[in-house]
Amino acid sequence: MSTVAAPLAERAAAPEAAHCRYVLRLADTSLVLGQRLAEWIGHAPALEEDLALANLSLDLIGQARLLLSYAGELEGAGRDEDALAFLRDAPEFLNLTLAEQPNGDFAHTIVRQWLLDAWQLEIYGALERSSDGRLAAIAAKSLRETRYHYRFSSGWLVRLGDGTPESHERTQRALDALWRFTAELFAPDEIDEHLNSRGIAPRLPQLAPHWSARVEQDLREATLARPATQPYPWQGKRGVHSEHLGHLLAPMQHLQRSYPGARW
Amino acid sequence: MSAEGQVWELLAGVPDPEIPVLSIVDLGIVREVRREADGRLRVRITPTYSGCPATDLIRGLVRQALDGGGFADALLEEALSPPWSTAWISAAGREKLRAFGIAPPEEAVRGARGGAAAAVSCPRCSSRDTRRVSEFGSTPCKAHYRCEACGEPFDYFKCL
Numbered sequence: 001m002s003t004v005a006a007p008l009a010e011r012a013a014a015p016e017a018a019h020c021r022y023v024l025r026l027a028d029t030s031l032v033l034g035q036r037l038a039e040w041i042g043h044a045p046a047l048e049e050d051l052a053l054a055n056l057s058l059d060l061i062g063q064a065r066l067l068l069s070y071a072g073e074l075e076g077a078g079r080d081e082d083a084l085a086f087l088r089d090a091p092e093f094l095n096l097t098l099a100e101q102p103n104g105d106f107a108h109t110i111v112r113q114w115l116l117d118a119w120q121l122e123i124y125g126a127l128e129r130s131s132d133g134r135l136a137a138i139a140a141k142s143l144r145e146t147r148y149h150y151r152f153s154s155g156w157l158v159r160l161g162d163g164t165p166e167s168h169e170r171t172q173r174a175l176d177a178l179w180r181f182t183a184e185l186f187a188p189d190e191i192d193e194h195l196n197s198r199g200i201a202p203r204l205p206q207l208a209p210h211w212s213a214r215v216e217q218d219l220r221e222a223t224l225a226r227p228a229t230q231p232y233p234w235q236g237k238r239g240v241h242s243e244h245l246g247h248l249l250a251p252m253q254h255l256q257r258s259y260p261g262a263r264w
Numbered sequence: 265m266s267a268e269g270q271v272w273e274l275l276a277g278v279p280d281p282e283i284p285v286l287s288i289v290d291l292g293i294v295r296e297v298r299r300e301a302d303g304r305l306r307v308r309i310t311p312t313y314s315g316c317p318a319t320d321l322i323r324g325l326v327r328q329a330l331d332g333g334g335f336a337d338a339l340l341e342e343a344l345s346p347p348w349s350t351a352w353i354s355a356a357g358r359e360k361l362r363a364f365g366i367a368p369p370e371e372a373v374r375g376a377r378g379g380a381a382a383a384v385s386c387p388r389c390s391s392r393d394t395r396r397v398s399e400f401g402s403t404p405c406k407a408h409y410r411c412e413a414c415g416e417p418f419d420y421f422k423c424l
Contacts, residue, residue, distance in 0.1 A: 048398035048408070055315070055400040062314030066344070137345035144347060144424050145314060152399055 015198075018191045020074035021094060022201060023135065024084070025191075025237045026123070027067030028095035030142075031085060032245070033116060034060030035252050036103055045106050052152060056113070059145045066138045086256035090245045097236035098181035100245040107160055107167070108174040114153035114218070115178065119185050120146045122211050126202035135200065154218050161222025168223065175219075176227045183231030186211065189238065267305060267335075271297045274333040275307075278325050281318045282403055285364040288322060292352025295343055305338040310348045313404040313424070350423050362387045367394075367409065367420040384420050386411035396420075 037057035044050035068081035079087075098116060103109045124146055127139035160171040186208035188196075195201035219226055234242070255262055265273070275297075276289040288294055288309070296308040309326060311319045323340070330338045350369035353361075358368035367387045383392045391413035399422070401408040406419040 048400070051398060051402075051408075052400040055404050058315030058317070058404050059313060060315070062311075062316065062319075066314065133345070137347070141311075141314060141344055141347035144349070148399070148422070148424070 015194070016074055016076070018194050019132075019200065020071050022191055022195050023067055023071040023074060025094040025096075027064045027071055027084075028093045029099045029116070029237075030060045030067065031064035032093065032095040032248065033099040033113075034058075034064060035248055036099070036101075037109070037113075039103055040109065049106070053109070056149050056152070059142075059149065063138070063142045063145070066141075070134055070138070082256070086253045090241055090249055091239045093241065093245060093249070094237050094239055095245075096181070096184055097234035097242055098178065098184065100236065100242060100248055101178060101181065102244055104174060104177075105170060107171040108178070110153055110156045110160060111171065111174040111178050113149070114157045115182060115185075115215070117146060117150040117153045118211055118214050118218075121150055121214075122207040123202070126207060130201070131199035157218055157224075158222045161219075161224040171222070172224055175224055176229065179227040180229055180231045181234055184234045184236060187233055268297045268299060270333070271305060271307060271330070271335060271338065274329050274335070275326065278322075278329050281321050281325070282405075283361070283364065283366065285360045286353075286357050288326070290354050290357030290360060292348060292354065292357075293322065294326075300339075305335060306341060307338055308341045308343045310343050312348050315404045348424075350421065353421075361421060365418060366406070367418055369421045369423045371423055384409055386414060386416060387418055388416045389414040 034057045037053045037060065040053040041050060041057075044053055064085070065081050068084045072079045072081060072084055096116070096119075098112060101108075101112055120142070124139040124143040128136055128143060130136040130139065157171065160167040162168070163171075186204040188204040192201055192204055196203050216226065234240070236242075236245075272289065272294070275294050276287050278288050280286045280288055280291055280293075291312065293309050293312065294307070295310050296306070298306050298308075300306050307326065307330065309323065323342070327340055330336065330340065351371055353369065361368045365387050367384050370384060384394050384396075385392055386394055386409075389411060391411055393412040395410050395412055396407060397410050397417070398408040400406075401419050401422075405421055405424075407422045408417070409420045410417045
């Protein structure tokens with residue numbers, strides 16, 4: 001069907017739909033990353049790191065709850081945070097592909113966390129000045145927590161990279177494996193551009209150099225090499241995911257799908 | 265006493281579920297008590313950490329206190345902005361934390377990343393010769409420390 005023939009209601013709803021999708025992308029990245037970190041509970045290399053990863057997870061899921069509730073209101077279809085978290089399938093999830101990558105070893109988890117913490121620092125830092133007051137408030141709150149997360153993940157990146165030959169080698173391996181997902185972080189599409197034109201969202205290409213500079217500096221301190229591989233433009237934020245997301249959602253959503261409406 | 269004053273007093277009696285020596289007023293969770301044009305009272309509270317599991321419980325406790333204190337028609341609202349920070353914990357709250365064995369947040373000393381620890385005073389012997397064991401502790405709001413002078417392990421209310 002051609003866009004010219006789109007019904008009036010659909011056209012009128014389009015700006016709100018873009019707004020909703022933008023908020024969902026942020027929400028889903030936090031939710032999926034938070035769920036990944038929760039998989040470490042009881043399995044981390046030391047008790048302190050077990051607590052740390054669980055705490056990061058709690059913050060991220062807390063941020064996701066605020067964002068999902070807001071996305072549900074923007075959508076206006078009566079879906080609340082729980083319906084959005086537990087009753088959507090993988091193609092409806094709009095998280096960055098990097099967030100859903102498996103935990104791997106501790107180095108993998110730290111590198112993934114550090115890349116995304118550095119991304120959230122830029123995104124939340126910019127959204128603090130968004131024309132959307134609700135989003136600005138959530139961003140301002142999340143930014144303080146993200147600074148703490150980044151201190152943890154960048155601290156570990158340096159300890160592991162500039163550590164023993166084995167920790168160095170494994171961290172470099174993790175970086176080489178995950179680097180290919182970074183092209184998506186600052187690649188704008190029509191939703192980003194539309195929201196930027198309304199003063200809601202930042203211009204992603206403007207943020208990219210700040211992220212790059214921070215990442216380069218940390219890598220130098222960690223004696224790690226920036227991978228030469230060309231990152232591939234994944235499209236998780238458009239609902240096109242790697243094979244891992246479905247496996248993450250299955251245990252997360254099982255209870256609500258098998259026992260709809262179950263409560264604690 | 266004004267109705268606003270009564271509500272503040274009432275809420276000063278609501279303990280934080282996680283650290284019951286502190287009230288939610290000590291923690292800076294209660295932001296505003298105001299009379300609206302229509303005569304109803306509006307109470308605004310703010311969540312602490314996004315991931316704090318006590319947030320829902322606190323909202324319920326505030327509602328309960330308002331209903332039980334004769335303010336059943338008061339509106340209860342949650343405000344995210346400006347974001348809560350540990351700087352909002354009152355001086356009295358800080359002393360209560362210390363007496364309870366939790367080192368209060370020290371906004372002036374933010375720790376460097378990695379292993380270096382901020383100079384936090386031991387709540388037991390006041391020594392500043394302390395070591396950060398973990399940036400994350402038993403709840404989202406705490407880090408884990410140990411005093412090198414007296415050997416006491418303790419929680420530090422981390423800065424946000």
